[in-house]
Amino acid sequence: MDTGTKDTAHGRERSLDERDRSFDGDVLKGDIKVGAVSGDAAREATAREHQMTFVEAVKTYPTAIGWSMFFSMGIIMTAFDPQLLGQLFATPRFQQDFGYKFEGKWIIAAPWQTGLLMGSPIGQVVGAFAASYPMEYFGRKKTFGACVILTAAFVFIQFFARSLPVLVVGELLGGLVLGTYAVIAPAYASEVCPIALRGVLTSYVNLCFVMGQLVANGIIAGTQRLDNHWAYSGPFAAQWLWPLIILIGLPFAPESPWWLVRQGRDADAEKALRRLAASHVDVKPTLAVIIETDRLEQELEAGSTYMDCFKKINLRRTEIAIGVYSIQVISGIYLVGYATYFFTLAGLPTDQAFNMGVGFLAVGFVGTLLSWVLLIYFGRRVIYNFGLACLVVLLLIIASLDCAPNYANRSGISWAQAGLLLVWNFCYDFSVGPVCFVILCEVSATKVRSKTIAIATAVQAALGIVMTIAIPYLVNPDQLNARGKIGFFFGGLAFISLIWAYFRIPETKGRTYEELDIMFSKGLATKEFKTYVVDGVHP
Template identity: 60%
Template sequence: MSDTKVDIPAEATAVGGYEATAGTVLAITPREEQLTFHQALKTHTKAIAWSAYVSVGVIMLAFDPQLLGNLYAITQFATDFGQLVDGEYVISAAWQTGLSMGNPVGQVVGAMFAAYPMEWYGRKKTFGACVLLTGGLVFIQFFARSLQVLLVGELLGGLVLGMYVVIAPAYASEVCPTSLRGHMTSFVNLCFVIGQLLGNGVTNGTSSLDDHWAYSLPFAIQWVWIVVLLPGLLFVPESPWWLVRRGDLEGAKKSLTRLSSSAVDIDSSLDYIVHTDRLECELEHGSTYLDCFKKENLRQTEVSTGVYCTQVLSGIYLINYGTYFFEQAGLATADAFNMAVGFLAVGFVATVASWWVMLHVGRRTIYVYGLAVLAALQIVIGILDCVPGRPSGAIWAESVLMIIWNGIYDLTIGPICFVLLSECSATRVRSKTIALATMAQGVLGIVMTVAIPYMINPGEANMQGKLGFFFGGLAFLCLVWAYLRVPETKGRSYEELDILFARNVPARKFKNYVIEPANTEVEK
């Protein structure tokens, strides 16, 4: 372990997360923090495994809204819960909106309040409580025989499920070394895809049933996650960072030992956590949510919030209505379910592939080019929907392009968003910035949850593939913003990024900007 003083330029001490009273920042770097990606895989296998275990909660979070969105396309569910419109049973847009509200509302509330039990009781106990509560609330959904009861189950369930999206990345970032944190944080996106894929697969398998099991069985499947998670709840290693904050250094050392191989210098790692936590406490002492909007932090708050909100604005919430969207676009019910499964299978493969892309391509490049392709695909889908008579070829072309769209999304802006979210947030208010970004994304999710049913429901706007124009236009606006505002963060430390933001370096110049010790920075 090496203890060195890193000089921070004068203008960075007053902004970008540094107090003016300190002209330096302590950098204590243990060996494992300098490991390559492949070396870290070998020495921190157990940390990866436990991080993946806790991330199963995100799979549950994604499974529920995907399941609900697909139920609208199941004949038996519409018959038992819907109303007759033009000779066909449908769930009204108003009820679709209400039922689907639980998940985005849960993300907003979870982002606001999950930090408190995590800080008071630890990551382990908070996660365990959420798992037990989820298992109990599924009973309401399983036995619901009216929309009113189902609404209660979805709203209460969503409040608990929304906490998983805060717990999982926080736990991953605290148990994995730096070289793995980007990949394990972006693993959250893969868990979303897995949950959505399983939701499509389950409803595809039960859609042909002609009794209540067509929808009751998918709800019951949620207990499988509880059964899988219960045996490990008592054995989850607590976050060593949380234990250090509680003053339990011996417990933190034991946790580090359980999370690492024998090749890791545990004492060095513990010293690093102690000193880094002390520095972060000094930087964040007295900070509030309002500090995120102060001049010195505003740009970083904007970028962190913008990359997360772009996910919603580019059309990702259509995934929750995948089967219903394909059905309303003109495909037969069986074909719609098959397309929805293929839709997310492609997303799964693309998310895994994104990990390789992140090792070789810059964050800004991935984000900007990916968003450009997404906007173009949405516009093409809208144009195809305007073909006179909407021949079957055009309908299938729209559906295939939606699958390609999802693959590009999960290769680019889907996973890279979570990396940029943590790397662009200001050091002094990082946790609060991430919480604000999550809340903003959740609020937009609520807006889309209200709007999308009205846009695709045959009894309302019935836009079908013309939704491509709507989301393509929004994605194009996001593209313009991203080109101007999203910087290149690959290979930069948090301190370097704070300095670059403090000097108001244009986003396009982050990659080649050289930080010299005596204010002699130059652009390569």
């Protein structure tokens, strides 16, 4: 098969074999000799990555796994805060201190629910765009540290809040910083691990979302019976645990070698690679691949600004990144934050609703672990589309059950809907949830990865703002009171998303970033990505 690549900026066609993969002599930087790596070394590293099994990768890159998981701890904080608020709406003491009585029951008014939950999606919009600049100027490590310090500071406002306006301010300020972690974590994970680990470590971001939600539910389940302010102040204070752990370990973390290469710090990049791999690993071939991929993207004029994400060379990649991330929202993920509240509205007793909420996320945890196994053996495209199809069917069944005659007096239907929501969350967390982050990182060009992720995060969060405004009005008993019929809304949107995903999401499993650059630059059809041969190397 033709292995040539087309430079879309200059209209040139040339063979990859003719492309100069050598370095001009030996360059000394610091005490490390770099740049004297031949094209053979780059090809050797690429072939080695393709041949490496998951078990071999775990043994070869144990520290890369550890540091990737460490940076993903920010996602736990990102998920903890909005999930906490969603559960507080069903907490009796929080309802009494911050709500009003409606038909003999305490509730939080829908406008205030919207205002409180707005902090997370607004923060992701602003924080995502704001994070990419310091990430490129100061690196992933320093940006992460600064954001963690700010998060710890803004928790004080939430902890001492005794009125809804003060709590809204604390949530909005905290959300601005929490939004940055959704960009930092997947970008770092995708840049410190080999192909065999890339799927698992980038999908681990989703597991951190689940863990953050699960911890929030667990803490609220333990404090919701307290008859004082600690019923909600205690869960807010729990957020200080993560900054404490992160700030202790961060000074020892290696910087992303891809970022270091883009800064011209090849010697530091080699040091970082040595810290990410086992001591016996020769990292020079890997460094050669990083340098060569960066050089290729310069030749393809991939660029490094937000506007470059929308140039022809990157536009398709940006569309796919935005699409897979946005589908998380429009397929119903924001219902997770309302799970316990939804269960109470469906007629389940408060204690059972909280227990169901914890079980809801525990199932999601197991689903994400299953996705790791699936990612090793199956393609991203297959898992994503199959899972999304399951979500469509489940949502429509949940909605249809809500139309049953005499629904209010048939508790069995409420339990059936709750059970189907558990199955929905399981399907989401082995497919659309984790695989989204894998595709998001793999389709974006390395030079604009942080900005592509930022744009996708911002669009997803903007849709989240719409859902944050809409859902309280759709489900609250003093508003539309749609109950399970909300499944028709999300099921319809998920079906439209499935059609898009089938025609637009390519298979990226087992590809180096250089290979993906080449395939996207050639404008391959979606179905051709799985079998296309680059430079004589089979996927």
